[in-house]
Amino acid sequence: MADTPPRTGSPATPVTGTDLDTDLVVVGGGPAGCAAARMAASVGMRTVLVEAGALCGSLYRVPVLDNVLGGHTGGPGLAAAITAELEGTGLCRLVLGRRATGLRAGDDRVTVTLDTGARVTAPYAVVATGVRPLQPRDVGWITAPTDLALPSLWEADASDAAGRTLLVLGGDRPVGTFLRAHPALGTRVLVAYPESDDYKVEEVRDDPRVTLLPVGHLVLGSAGGRAVAEVSDRSGGRRTVAADTVFLSIGGAPTAPAGDLVRDEAGYCLPADQHPRVLVAGDLRSARFQRIMTAMGSGGEAALHAYYAARKPPTGT
Template sequence: MSAPKAPAKPAILSVDDDPGVSRAVVRDLRKRYGEKYRIIRAESGDQALETLREMKLRGDAVAVIVADYRMPGLSGIEFLEQAMDLYPVARRVLLTAYADTDAAIDAINVVDLDHYLLKPWDPPEEKLYPVIDALLDAWASSSHHPAEETKVIGHRWSERSSDVREFLARNQLAYRWYMSDEPEGQRLLSAAGTDELRLPVVIASNGDVLVEPTDAELADKLGLSTTLSEDFYDLVVIGGGPAGLGAALYGASEGLRTVLIERRATGGQAGQSSRIENYLGFPDGVSGAQLADRARRQATKFGAEVITARDVTGLEINGSARTVRFDDGSSVDAHSVILATGVSYRQLSAPGLDTYTGRGVYYGSAVTEAARCSEQDVYIVGGANSAGQAAVYLSRGARSVTILIRGNSLEASMSYYLIQQIEKNPKITVRTCTEVVGAEGDDHLERITLRNRATGEEDTVDAQWLFIFIGAAPLTDWLGDVVVRDGNGFVLAGPDLPSEGVTPDGWPLDRAPHHLETSVPGVFVAGDVHAESAKRVASAVGEGAMAVMFVHRYLAQQ
């Protein structure tokens, strides 16, 4: 009997039309990575795609793809764009000559590029290997997830099916999507012993079947941490957006026993961004998913516990302990708490819209739904950066993108760099002074009615895809009267707390509250949920780090 075949090593694929360069890249890669990875070489984008397709059919893993920018036929960018569909979690590097750098940077919006590398890369120990090492690390931590083979079977126009896909995508859990009314979907449903009446159905890699699962059930089954390992911490961080991840990272790295609790997916709003271009240290921009992935790995590397799919519903003060309560009634105690719960999109109100949420009407979700809008007409409501980014991103595949704004222009609400990208993009139109006043359809959105706010004129247009990015509201009702909030629900802190004397009203200590300290000593706030905050990734991360400094001061005074 022959021994079972060892699984193929994961691959690093290099594609370059210049045989000399191609051989040199492969030589350097083989020298360092040859033992653990197969180094595969292709000399054109088409040849590389063919190779990737064959590998996909065989079920081979691809860790990193290195593509030359300037190639005859498919350019490096065009090739990477198609390679992403085959191997979405493989890390992508573009090889460019100095003269092409600007063009490469411009084109980076198109593919979710991890790095661009200038030729020549000598010495590889300094220029090539550190980049590839980091990318292999990132790939290893995302792609070997137990959820690799997860299958989701759902209806194309079902709100919960769309929700489940977004939950998996935002938590970087790879899955394959099957429509329940197509033969493969039906085959899987019958193999799972269930039917189309209760969707979505999720089949985990070990064959376990979840019918209409909750986020917590999905998280549990697919290997995300949902249970706290201790019952007392130095610091509990509530919210896993940039502010919470920043706080968890600094808390844990400075020796505090730290746990971060996130209700849905780490990354928060930033995790939904197709490309953040104004965050320091990323001159070529970074996708929200990548930023979230890196930040989460960095925080856990320093020892922070990251808990997902747990909703915090209460905060209590029990002597010196701060008790954080969860929706299932359980709780955890800590010396200190950082509130980093951010904001959520406001719901757009117009007759019919609610009926089609998740069935043509989406709040955020542009990244998850993009593939389904291919060659279709898309409408986006909102004039801020989030709407602009979504328009640019969706225009890659959509036939047309129309941005609907109530005001006269984008200038008051959107960054200049995005306005420029929109102006240059022939697929994007901006319709000013316009609001959505109605939505109609059958089992999914089919038409929307638009009203011109200046003339009052209304017209109804065919529309299957409406993405809404309007304003943002803090969801802080669960805090009740425990901490002082402003009239819109944002949390007040430090010098902003209402005060008629030297210290804020009701403040129990002799000292004044620290800068990010709320009306409860030991409870701090950071990021978008903080009243008058900047609503930027950088400021949220900065406040998360600062809040930890004040936690140390608070603990030292206890």
């Protein structure tokens, strides 16, 4: 099992109950938010970073990395390195264990309200709250009990799969990550995926443990203690598949705070649509570019945007 993130609210990661004013407020402590805070510190900006959990908490569930620089091959190592560097950055104040409940953008300042009622104000805000895992009830191509909650594939380890058949709903990147993390694991993986995931399954197509099931619609049930899925393919054919257990790999839903953020029909916050003082970074931007390296790059870019914008001479001077 992957290492667990550090407990929130420790003395090294203080939680504040008072109003704060700073140069930049960052909402979200994943790779994008941490990169924004680190970049801001490098150019002398004071930052308050608000995160409901632990810094880079989701990275602790990523066993294998192949798209980041710096020699990190696993999420826990990268998360620990990011956390150590950010905790040593004197210009960044960490507010962990607190959730941003609202964001308001004015002519000259952004106000972020926390679940304590406290407010953080700054000339600019970087919002990098990422996504939460979707459940079967959230997508139209799966029919399942409305109260069904399934684990995501990144929560699985070798003991969940050894000698067993897994049904994975969706073809998102965790399928490939899981298989690369356990290259010698004896398992059978049935990957049922909609047409929108066609391009995502290319990286696992040649793994002999994988059976790809292109799906038009899937009805999930159970029989005899096993998962049973009635699969309708895209040409009208039907088949029944059974598995020992089911995991999800169907993507995520954006988790932006309420307030002055412009969302598209899927809930993503496209950077170009936002108030000039609100900068969006990381997975919250779109479903397409959800990779750790691009998230970190977007966070750093957002902080630099705030830095240079704050130093731009007023129009007409």
